[in-house]
Amino acid sequence: MSGDIQSFFKTPSSPGLSGIRAWLFTTDHKRIGLMYMAAIIFWFVLAVLFGLAVRTELMTMGKTIMSADIYNSMFTLHGVIMIFLFVIPGIPAIFGNFMLPIQIGADDVFFPKINLLSWYLFMTGGLMAVASLFSGGFPDTGWTFYVPFSVSAKSNVSLTVMAAFVLGMSSMLTGLNFITTIHRMRAEGMGWMQIPLFTWSLYATSWVQLLATPVVSITLVLVVVERMFGIGLFDPDKGGDPLLYQHLFWMYSHPAVYIMILPGMGVISEIIPVFSRKSIFGYKAIVYSSMAIAIAGSLVWAHHMYTSGMSDVAVFVFSLLTFLVAIPSAVKVFSWISTMYKGSIQMAPPLLYSLCFIYLFSVGGLTGLVLGAAGTNIHVHDTHFVVSHFHFVMFGGTGFSFFAALHFWWPKMFGIMYDFKRAYIAAILTTTGFMLHFIPMFVLGLQGMPRRYHDYLPRYETGNFFAGIGGYLLAAGILFMFFNLLSSFKKKDIAVSDPWGGTTLEWSVPSPPPLHNFVEAPVIKSFPYDFKDVLKKFKLKND
Amino acid sequence: MYTKMDTKKDTKKDKTGIKIGMWLFLYSEIILFGGLFVLYAVYFSRYTSEFIEGGRALDRMIGTINTVILLASSFTVAASITAVRRKNIKAASGFLIFSIFCGVVFLVNKYFEWGHKFHENIYPNSDKLVDGPPGINIFFGMYYIITGLHGLHIIAGTVLLSISTYMVVKRKINEDSYAMLDNSALYWHLVDLIWIFVFPLFYLVL
Numbered sequence: 105m106s107g108d109i110q111s112f113f114k115t116p117s118s119p120g121l122s123g124i125r126a127w128l129f130t131t132d133h134k135r136i137g138l139m140y141m142a143a144i145i146f147w148f149v150l151a152v153l154f155g156l157a158v159r160t161e162l163m164t165m166g167k168t169i170m171s172a173d174i175y176n177s178m179f180t181l182h183g184v185i186m187i188f189l190f191v192i193p194g195i196p197a198i199f200g201n202f203m204l205p206i207q208i209g210a211d212d213v214f215f216p217k218i219n220l221l222s223w224y225l226f227m228t229g230g231l232m233a234v235a236s237l238f239s240g241g242f243p244d245t246g247w248t249f250y251v252p253f254s255v256s257a258k259s260n261v262s263l264t265v266m267a268a269f270v271l272g273m274s275s276m277l278t279g280l281n282f283i284t285t286i287h288r289m290r291a292e293g294m295g296w297m298q299i300p301l302f303t304w305s306l307y308a309t310s311w312v313q314l315l316a317t318p319v320v321s322i323t324l325v326l327v328v329v330e331r332m333f334g335i336g337l338f339d340p341d342k343g344g345d346p347l348l349y350q351h352l353f354w355m356y357s358h359p360a361v362y363i364m365i366l367p368g369m370g371v372i373s374e375i376i377p378v379f380s381r382k383s384i385f386g387y388k389a390i391v392y393s394s395m396a397i398a399i400a401g402s403l404v405w406a407h408h409m410y411t412s413g414m415s416d417v418a419v420f421v422f423s424l425l426t427f428l429v430a431i432p433s434a435v436k437v438f439s440w441i442s443t444m445y446k447g448s449i450q451m452a453p454p455l456l457y458s459l460c461f462i463y464l465f466s467v468g469g470l471t472g473l474v475l476g477a478a479g480t481n482i483h484v485h486d487t488h489f490v491v492s493h494f495h496f497v498m499f500g501g502t503g504f505s506f507f508a509a510l511h512f513w514w515p516k517m518f519g520i521m522y523d524f525k526r527a528y529i530a531a532i533l534t535t536t537g538f539m540l541h542f543i544p545m546f547v548l549g550l551q552g553m554p555r556r557y558h559d560y561l562p563r564y565e566t567g568n569f570f571a572g573i574g575g576y577l578l579a580a581g582i583l584f585m586f587f588n589l590l591s592s593f594k595k596k597d598i599a600v601s602d603p604w605g606g607t608t609l610e611w612s613v614p615s616p617p618p619l620h621n622f623v624e625a626p627v628i629k630s631f632p633y634d635f636k637d638v639l640k641k642f643k644l645k646n647d
Numbered sequence: 648m649y650t651k652m653d654t655k656k657d658t659k660k661d662k663t664g665i666k667i668g669m670w671l672f673l674y675s676e677i678i679l680f681g682g683l684f685v686l687y688a689v690y691f692s693r694y695t696s697e698f699i700e701g702g703r704a705l706d707r708m709i710g711t712i713n714t715v716i717l718l719a720s721s722f723t724v725a726a727s728i729t730a731v732r733r734k735n736i737k738a739a740s741g742f743l744i745f746s747i748f749c750g751v752v753f754l755v756n757k758y759f760e761w762g763h764k765f766h767e768n769i770y771p772n773s774d775k776l777v778d779g780p781p782g783i784n785i786f787f788g789m790y791y792i793i794t795g796l797h798g799l800h801i802i803a804g805t806v807l808l809s810i811s812t813y814m815v816v817k818r819k820i821n822e823d824s825y826a827m828l829d830n831s832a833l834y835w836h837l838v839d840l841i842w843i844f845v846f847p848l849f850y851l852v853l
Contacts, residue, residue, distance in 0.1 A: 214658050215668060280671045288664035314671055318678035326792070333771035335788035337686065343781020344788075348689060352682055 111519065115619040117216075131216035132619065136223050137202035138517065143227060144194055145586070151185040154178050156579050159541070161558070163572035165565055172558040177242030177259075179556060184247045184264065188271045189230055191502050192360060195367035197226070197278060199509045200306045202517060204282060206610040206617060207300045209291025209626035214284040222277040229271035236263035246556065248357070251338040251349045255330045262331050265324045272317045272324075275363075279313030282306050291609075293628035300608040300632045301390055305370025308394040312359045312366070315402060320356030323349065350412055354405035362401040364498060365465075366394060368505030369436055372458050375512050376440045378606045379455040380447030381642075383633040386439040393432035400429045407476055411485045419478045426476035433469055437462060452604065453527035457508035460535045464500025468493060471546065486556075489549025492542045500538060507534070507585060514589060515599030519615040522592040530585035537577025544571045605638040662826065669830045673837045676800075680841055683793050687848060690785050697782025701790070702853025709760050710850035713753050714842065720749035721839045724808070724832045727815075731825050736815060743812040746835065750805035757798055761791075790849055797838070797845055804838045807831040 112134050116126035127135055158178050161168045170178065201219065205212055213219050236243060241259040249268075254261050286299070286307050299307075326337060326349075336342025338349045377384040384390065406414060406422040414422075440462055449455070471493040474480050484490065515521050544567040553564045560568065602611040609626050610617075658664060691698050723742040730739035768775040769787055776784040811831045814820040820828045 212658075214661075214664050216658075218668075276675055280668055280675075283671060284664055284668045287667055288658075288661055314675050315678065318675045319682045322679050322682035325796075329792060335771045335792070336777075336784060337788050337792075342777060342788075343690075343694065343785045345689070345693075348686060352685070355682075 109614060109618050109623055111614065111616040112619045113616060117619065129220075131212070131220055133201050133205050133212050133216065133219060134517075134617065134621075136219055137198050137200075139223055140193065140197040140201060140226065143230065144190055144198060147185050147189040147230065148194075149582075149586075151182050151190060152579055152582060154182040154185070156575055158182060159572045159575040162560070162568045164569070165562060166559060173244065174242070175558045176244035176556075180244050180246055181237075181242070184233060184243075184268070186498075187247050187360075187364075188268055189226075189233070191364045191498055192275060193226060193271075193278075194502065194506050195371060195509060196282070196306055196309060196363075197222075199302075199371070199513060200278075200282060200367065203513065203610050204303050204306055205285065205289065206613060206621050207303045207608055208286065208289060208294060209609055209622065209628065210285065210289035211620040211622070213281050214288055215281050218277055219281055222274045222281070225270055225274035225277070229267045229269075229274060232263055232267035232270060236260045236267060239263065248353060249324070249327060250353075251327065251330070251346050254327055255338065262328050265327050269321055269324045272321050275313050276317045279310035279317075282310040283314070286310075291626050291628055297388070297391075298628055298630065298632055301373035301384065301387070302367075302370040302608075304391050305366045305373070305394050308398040309363050309366045312363050312398050312402065316356040316359035316363075319352060320360075323352040323356070326352075347409070347412055350409050351406065354408045358405035358408065359398075359402045361494075361497070362397055364502045366397060368461070368502040369394070371505045371509040371512070372440060372461055373436070374606075374608065375454050375458045375508055376443050377447075377633050377635070378512075378604050379450050379452055379458075380444045381450070381605065381635050381639055382443055382447035383631070383635060384439065385442035385445075386435070387631070387633065389435050390439050393435040396432040397429060400425065400432070404429060404476075407481075410478055410481045423476055423478045427473065430469060430473055430476075437466055437469075452511075453522075453524060453531060454508045454512035454604075456528060456531045457504055457511060460531060461501065461504040461508060464496055464504060464535070464538065468496030468498075468500050471496065484549050486554055487549035488545040488553045488555055491555045492545035492549060495542050495545075500542075504534075507531070510589065512604070513610075514592070515603050516610055516615050516617075518593070519599055520592045520595075521597045521599040521603060522589050523595075526588040527585070530581050530588055532581075533584060534578055534581030537574050537579070537581050540574030541571050541578050542574070544568070544574070605635075605642055607633055607635060607638060659824075659826075665826050665830070669833055673833060676837055677841075680793070680796070680844075683789070683796070684844070684848075687789050687793070690782075690789065694782030694785060697780055698786050699853045701783050701786035702849060705790070705850055706760060706763070707850050709756050710846055713756050714846050716749045716753050716756075717839045717842050720746040721836055723749070724835050728825065728828060728832055731815060731820060731828060732822050734822050736818070739815050740812055743808055743815065747805050747808050747812065750801050750808070753801055754798060757794065761794075793845055794849070797841055800838045800841070804831075804835045807834055 112132055116122065117130045117132035117135065121129055127139060130136065130139075157170065158175065161170050161175055161178075201213070239260050243257070243259050243261050243264040245254045245257055245259075245261055245264075249261065249265060254265070286303060290299070329335065330338065335344075337344045338346045340346065373384060373390055404422060404426045406418060407426045410419055410423075440458075471489070475484065475490060475493055511522070511527060548564055548567045548571075551564065551567075553560055553567075599615050601613065601615050603615075604611070607629065609628075612626065613621055613623065723746045727739045727742035727746070730736075730742060764770065764787075770776070771788060771791055776787055808831055811820060811828045814827060
């Protein structure tokens with residue numbers, strides 16, 4: 105805080121609001137981002153605990169700590185909460201809300217009130233999900249809500265499904281807001297090729313959110329309608345076709361995995377050049393590959409259904425399209441690695457998390473090809489191989505980029521710096537735990553251990569036991585990371601406006617930013633990743 | 648204390664931006680119905696003859712009347728915008744009230760149409776449908792879901808138009824600022840447009 109400029113923490117968005125009301129009625133994108141952060145991290149920790157319970161149950165054969173019914177609800181809750189309340193909204197709702205307007209030189213998003221509405225919808229959806237637990241028993245359908253079980257199950261599936269519907273609306277409105285903001289609010293001089301890559305990735309993500317979410321909305325509505333009226337659209341007895349549910353579900357839910365991963369890729373594209381002190385390699389290639397992933401990713405949904413019953417031609421086409429998506433993803437990995445090549449790399453916690461991301465995401469991506477190939481898929485379909493693959497992509501990918509973003513933008517959001525040494529320990533602990541947790545699952549999957557089973561054969565016990573130990577290490581690493589971040593509030597190690605040497609606009613404003621973000625009119629560079637000035641500045645410091 | 652430089656941009660005056668947001672929303676609505684039309688297409692190809700039989704059982708007259716009603720209301724909604732721009736409040740509110748009236752008549756027609764079918768023991772999970780040929784059950788299932796969801800949209804549209812009418816009378820919508828009316832009108836046109844697809848699929852082509 106310098107001179108008469110107050111940070112947004114001290115300036116409510118409409119004068120006169122104070123205390124909790126300054127948060128609950130705010131239209132400031134930064135406050136809304138932080139409100140999302142509080143809620144999302146709560147859900148994340150809760151779902152981590154559910155996941156840990158599931159893995160503890162599987163550590164030994166037979167019943168370890170819970171019955172099969174509770175086990176079914178546990179993995180359902182773990183999946184539903186992680187997917188709908190953490191992975192999908194995580195990066196866009198927190199960091200997107202906070203950073204996107206600043207990165208394009210705007211004072212807020214285009215529809216600030218709709219932004220607040222999205223937050224309330226998000227909270228409503230979360231509360232509905234909780235309420236569904238306490239009315240009519242835990243839902244135990246898995247996060248995919250497959251028919252016929254979701255229609256015939258006695259537990260309160262309707263409320264859980266409606267929760268997902270409301271969360272979908274929240275996500276759609278956020279997407280709508282971001283697209284309009286990027287189109288209409290860019291500062292003068294910022295053309296499309298001057299937009300920072302994180303914002304670009306959010307633009308691609310927002311389109312997928314708008315394109316795909318309504319399909320799952322209508323599908324979930326149909327599940328509720330079926331439960332209420334029993335029309336039989338998915339019931340073969342009444343002329344319906346259960347496979348159509350799977351098609352409609354994955355028509356959204358496969359693109360949804362790109363909603364989950366694209367913002368993470370955007371974060372990494374911001375972090376790597378900053379700590380390499382070198383312009384990003386292939387800016388345009390990254391931009392176009394984001395859009396290519398968004399488009400191609402919408403056409404691959406049926407690769408979840410190779411064993412469900414489809415014509416050979418359809419299997420072939422979907423397999424081919426799935427392979428095509430690997431290309432733009434690999435372009436990005438190549439660009440990140442090339443950015444570091446011959447750069448003057450400075451190690452910092454965000455970079456360490458990003459490096460872990462690149463490694464884990466690559467493993468996840470390559471095993472995705474094993475699943476995308478029709479032949480090998482038949483062997484590993486619905487086994488622990490799948491579980492391991494998507495955790496490598498969703499957690500090793502999105503989760504780690506979320507952690508990287510937390511460490512990268514933490515000083516900007518709160519104006520304080522955390523302890524580096526502890527952050528490194530947390531990162532290494534998390535990564536080690538992660539590998540010990542999920543690599544045994546690849547092996548178990550190849551040996552044929554199915555997913556979602558409460559019990560297993562004796563020969564799978566060793567692998568499951570070690571996976572459980574890894575799970576505990578992983579959880580310990582995450583908790584230690586949060587502990588370290590939170591203890592920075594106590595130490596109050598003040599961060600400067602640009603602690604890393606970043607080139608995008610958020611590093612040109614004070615930390616934390618003032619209410620309307622900019623103190624003076626933003627200066628737009630003709631290329632957002634030009635490190636000439638940064639190098640000069642840091643050279644002077646060292647001399 | 649205020650910041651040194653106030654970069655606050657008044658987004659309420661950016662009509663293009665507001666339009667972009669609205670169009671994106673309308674787009675998501677179309678995808679919502681798109682999912683149902685996909686189901687319709689798949690089941691139509693599987694149960695073609697039953698769909699034809701089911702379509703013949705619907706009352707083409709009521710369908711046609713409802714189409715005319717919606718088209719007329721779309722025209723009057725558009726006319727109300729022109730009237731607001733010409734500062735003619737009386738005409739604007741008159742056009743809007745007529746449009747709302749059309750929406751209500753549409754729903755009343757729908758009520759009688761559905762009621763008639765219920766009377767014939769044709770409703771979701773009725774004995775007649777469950778024990779009859781599966782294709783007929785699916786046809787009427789699709790019919791109730793699609794027209795039902797469309798009906799909900801008609802209700803939402805009339806609510807929006809009613810709010811707009813109130814705002815026109817209170818002069819909150821005027822020749823300088825009519826984004827609310829504009830967007831309500833766009834929404835109403837969308838509801839109309841979806842009906843233009845629903846009508847032939849259930850009443851005409853079969």
